Amino acid sequence: MSAAKEFNLLYTKKGLKNIFEKYIHRSSAIGIDNVNYRQFVENIDNELEIIERKTKQNTYKFTRYKEKLILKGRDRFPRVISIPTLRDKVTLKGLQLIIQKGFPNENQRLSQRCVELISKNANEYNTFIKFDITNFYGNLNHKILFDKLNKRIRKKEIINLIEKSITTETSNKKNEPTETITKGVPQGLSISNILAHIYLLDIDHKYQEKNSLFYIRYVDDIIILCDAQEKEKIYKEVLYDIEGLHALPINKNKTYDGLLTEGFDFLGYNFKKDDELRVDVKKFNKNKYAQSIVDLFINFQRNNKISPEQFLYYLNIKITGSISKKVSGNRESEHTYGWLFYFSQINDTTFLYHLDWLVNKLLKKTKKCEHIDPTRIKSFVTAYYEIKYNYKESSYINRPDDLTISEQKELLIETFKIKKDTLNTDDKVQRIYKKLVYDFINQQEKEVQAEKS
Numbered sequence: 256m257s258a259a260k261e262f263n264l265l266y267t268k269k270g271l272k273n274i275f276e277k278y279i280h281r282s283s284a285i286g287i288d289n290v291n292y293r294q295f296v297e298n299i300d301n302e303l304e305i306i307e308r309k310t311k312q313n314t315y316k317f318t319r320y321k322e323k324l325i326l327k328g329r330d331r332f333p334r335v336i337s338i339p340t341l342r343d344k345v346t347l348k349g350l351q352l353i354i355q356k357g358f359p360n361e362n363q364r365l366s367q368r369c370v371e372l373i374s375k376n377a378n379e380y381n382t383f384i385k386f387d388i389t390n391f392y393g394n395l396n397h398k399i400l401f402d403k404l405n406k407r408i409r410k411k412e413i414i415n416l417i418e419k420s421i422t423t424e425t426s427n428k429k430n431e432p433t434e435t436i437t438k439g440v441p442q443g444l445s446i447s448n449i450l451a452h453i454y455l456l457d458i459d460h461k462y463q464e465k466n467s468l469f470y471i472r473y474v475d476d477i478i479i480l481c482d483a484q485e486k487e488k489i490y491k492e493v494l495y496d497i498e499g500l501h502a503l504p505i506n507k508n509k510t511y512d513g514l515l516t517e518g519f520d521f522l523g524y525n526f527k528k529d530d531e532l533r534v535d536v537k538k539f540n541k542n543k544y545a546q547s548i549v550d551l552f553i554n555f556q557r558n559n560k561i562s563p564e565q566f567l568y569y570l571n572i573k574i575t576g577s578i579s580k581k582v583s584g585n586r587e588s589e590h591t592y593g594w595l596f597y598f599s600q601i602n603d604t605t606f607l608y609h610l611d612w613l614v615n616k617l618l619k620k621t622k623k624c625e626h627i628d629p630t631r632i633k634s635f636v637t638a639y640y641e642i643k644y645n646y647k648e649s650s651y652i653n654r655p656d657d658l659t660i661s662e663q664k665e666l667l668i669e670t671f672k673i674k675k676d677t678l679n680t681d682d683k684v685q686r687i688y689k690k691l692v693y694d695f696i697n698q699q700e701k702e703v704q705a706e707k708s
Contacts, residue, residue: 286340
């Protein structure tokens with residue numbers, strides 16, 4: 256189906272309602288209009304009618320996005336995330352689905368797949384070049400972007416809607432003067448990633464077709480593997496394509512090259528070639544994760560409201576990760592969550608043995624853990640091999656969706672010490688279960704996603 260036909264299908268009340276029910280969840284962040292999920296549902300027929308009418312008439316306007324700052328660490332500027340209203344969120348999701356129809360089979364690879372492909376190809380080369388683009392989303396040139404979109408998407412209503420969406424301001428002030436935006440794509444919108452991906456597709460295709468090198472990109476990070484004698488020529492050519500043809504500045508501090516025997520970091524992993532390629536976790540990420548385990552024990556020791564059973568439950572989730580459809584809302588298929596799932600592409604398990612040692616050491620040092628049976632604590636090493644070879648059938652990994660309502664209730668009473676009278680309806684059981692179980696898993700996943708940057 257073409258993008259135009261998809262537009263005509265999705266931007267009807269029926270199509271928009273399907274989008275809302277499938278993709279918009281109760282946990283959705285509230286936009287600058289302060290309309291929450293419940294309020295939107297109460298007025299949903301009117302909201303969807305507005306979207307349908309104004310998109311078809313080419314008069315739809317996006318409300319100013321609410322600004323959210325994500326800290327990236329000391330001495331680094333925070334990442335600005337744009338939060339749309341729920342009405343705009345439905346409209347933007349429709350746009351994302353339409354753009355995907357116009358660019359079929361052009362999705363960004365998953366980060367684990369990128370790591371897997373590097374592992375498969377690294378032994379053929381001796382040198383790497385790593386490119387990093389400065390403020391990638393913020394520097395996307397609108398003319399270049401729309402030249403690329405217009406080759407696949409002809410319907411003017413779609414193009415105009417995309418243009419309006421990426422030129423809407425992001426601010427926490429409703430009445431701030433309107434700013435003219437001429438470049439960049441706001442981060443946090445459902446269309447942000449696919450637009451950024453489309454922007455560099457021609458570079459991807461060009462270098463993926465070259466037999467003399469291996470090329471892979473994940474968002475704004477590019478890795479090229481090649482032979483040493485080709486390095487300088489390849490570097491200059493790629494630099495020209497990125498800075499000259501695509502108007503994107505290269506971050507010279509994070510762009511470097513070297514021999515594979517020296518190693519490089521990519522997506523939180525470290526790659527280093529000796530006789531064979533060793534794939535490990537980046538040192539910074541090791542330290543950060545080990546500290547998060549220490550913090551879990553410290554919080555348990557200091558917080559009298561956390562029971563030993565709750566602490567043990569959370570510790571085991573942190574170790575094994577989780578498999579669920581419902582962490583971020585209902586989905587059609589299961590998703591995996593957690594630090595170990597993300598770093599399951601390592602082939603050096605030394606750090607996992609260290610983590611098991613660390614947990615055992617903290618267990619002995621923490622006074623409140625003196626009555627916890629060590630055999631009830633999961634193992635990083637065991638979980639790693641379950642994920643690698645048996646995760647679909649494994650009962651070792653946390654599967655929060657598998658519990659019935661009565662089992663959820665029992666867990667909340669026995670593990671989280673929730674009073675039985677509080678859990679007097681199925682709805683209350685599910686809401687508290689989401690807060691204490693799914694939200695904890697989601698928080699762990701957010702921390703993992705931050706480690707890619």
